[in-house]
Amino acid sequence: MGRTLDLPHGLINTPHDQILLSMNTSIDLPEMRVFAAVVTDGSFTLAADRLGTDKARVSRIVSRMEDKLGAQLLTRSTRRLSVTEVGRDYFERAMSILTAAEAAEAAVAQQSREPKGLLKLTAGSEFGTMVVDNWVADFLRLAPKVTVEAEYTNRLVDIIHEGFDVAIRVGALDDSSLSARKLGEVDYGLYAATDYLKRAPAITSVADLKHHDLIMKTTRGRANWALVNGAKTEKVTASPRCAVNSTISARNLVLTGLGITQLPRFMAEPHVVQGTLSCVLPGWAEVPAPVHAVFASSRYMDPKVRSFVDLCLSAFKDN
Known part of the structure; x- marks a missing residue:
């Protein structure tokens, strides 16, 4: 996985009049996605791999954005890539716009109610291998127009910035702006x-x-x-x-x-x-661990996310 360029805590709450951008241009969502990928992954190369293109094209797009905005978004050197103060502000605003655009698309797609497209999910290494694999197999049989990309890892994945649709988490949840649905408990x-x-x-x-x-x-x-x-x-x-x-x-x-x-x-x-x-010693054991499906929004759930979470809940009840 890539690394996100360092962003100071609390930046999203910075008053808008403290950092000004030249916005004499229309919003270009594809360009925004390219820039967001560069900041999230920390390099042009990793962003290009994620987007299925080449490094030179990604670099040209960011340079074109800087020319249109009249501001330097990234500082390049032979050894590292860093985001400027203006670039940090643009990244946070761009992420808000992209999230809203995806929510709008998901709301429209929800009307068809047919799960389709790529479902990116993550879970802990052991629970993923022992349990989630079975859920994925059942889901792929249920939803023939869906493909799944699963990453099982013991690190805490930032599903928003890393582009995951859903995370299956065992144990108490940290406070978060994410939505969650309890699937059951592990005894x-x-x-x-x-x-x-x-x-x-x-x-x-x-x-x-x-x-x-x-x-x-x-x-x-x-x-x-x-x-x-x-x-x-x-x-x-x-x-x-x-x-x-x-x-x-x-x-x-x-x-x-x-x-x-x-x-x-x-x-x-x-x-x-x-x-x-x-x-x-029947009856003696540690406290049961809750299992949750965690996702970005319960209001604008993509049909494939809703369908997968429903399947997980049903499978848990059956067991």
């Missing part, structure tokens, strides 16, 4: 291989976990479990036999009979049905 449980439990000490309470080998997922280097059971809470801080940063790794290791781990129920239950895993 957890403690599990161990049945072979491990046959040879391990009996376990009847959370306190007994200290006598067992634990496989724990780390969070910022810390390995601990905050378990709840109704109104009761217990914190497990025992040193794990194995610490990993992946739920998939924890599942793989627990299946080898290495110890006890905590897993999402949707991941563990198929193995419980097969008889290879057993639930330990």
Whole structure:
């Protein structure tokens, strides 16, 4: 992915009379999109790749814009590209105009109610691979005129500036101007291989976990479990036999009979049905994690976005 040129916080609230542009020209949305791509990606080359054109053409378009506006938008050097003060203001205003234009187009497209075009979505690496892939497959069968571009990553994606239609996020949401729809919750449980439990000490309470080998997922280097059971809470801080940063790794290791781990129920239950895993201390687990679909606007949802979110909600309910 590219990098966005640095923009100072609060710029969007800067009084308009502090930075003046020469606007003796009509709005050219294609040119605006090119300039926005350059600022968002941080280079002419990456912007050209995103737009499916060549670097020289992107550079010419920006230069032509500067001539028409009578202002320098970007500062170029052999080593870096930076946005000027006037360019920063123009970028923020241009993004508002482009967003409004896209909303207008989406409102018109919504009348057809037929999902079509490219759906760009993002989700966490593990949840995307284990769950969202299935939703995408169902959606592509449901909407033959839609193509999907999915990026699974553990970084927090800025869906507006990076051009994504929807993000599937697990866990509490930060305050945001984005719209969100809750799809459901991920429930957890403690599990161990049945072979491990046959040879391990009996376990009847959370306190007994200290006598067992634990496989724990780390969070910022810390390995601990905050378990709840109704109104009761217990914190497990025992040193794990194995610490990993992946739920998939924890599942793989627990299946080898290495110890006890905590897993999402949707991941563990198929193995419980097969008889290879057993639930330990039923009722004790960390607090369920909410799952949301996050998108730019609930008022002007593109049919493909609305259709995909509805499918995700239905799939969650079915599970």
